[in-house]
Amino acid sequence: MAKTLSGEATANRSSWHTFPGGHRTGTGLVVRAKTYKRPKGVRMMQVKARCWGNDSRMRVSILYRTYTWKWKVARTVTQRCNGRYGTARISNAGHTWYSGRFAPTKRKAVEYWVQYYK
Numbered sequence: 001m002a003k004t005l006s007g008e009a010t011a012n013r014s015s016w017h018t019f020p021g022g023h024r025t026g027t028g029l030v031v032r033a034k035t036y037k038r039p040k041g042v043r044m045m046q047v048k049a050r051c052w053g054n055d056s057r058m059r060v061s062i063l064y065r066t067y068t069w070k071w072k073v074a075r076t077v078t079q080r081c082n083g084r085y086g087t088a089r090i091s092n093a094g095h096t097w098y099s100g101r102f103a104p105t106k107r108k109a110v111e112y113w114v115q116y117y118k
Contacts, residue, residue, distance in 0.1 A: 014118060016046070022114035026102070031110045035065070036057035038093055044117035045099035046089035051081040051108040058104040060089040060112075065097040075100075081108055 019036045026032075037043060046061045061076040079086030081104060088100070093116075102110045
């Protein structure tokens, strides 16, 4: 017989959390997410994005800010604008500030999420 988890164990299970204000929609050739501070103890960060219309592609990038206040690209993925999610994920997040950048090849509406795993 399988064991069931108590309410407390279920509440403490790890899962993906969206930052407050981390789910937005923007339009343009380059859409930039706000800057988000990584919570203490979080080591996995991801940016999910999607756009629509099969006539173009989109680059999804997760960025981090260095200690000299410069933005660096941690990971980039390329996807088609077909309504499916493209996810740029890093698993050893050690910097404090993170953001996302979305660059469709044509002017598109982009829906994105900035998330952490804890």
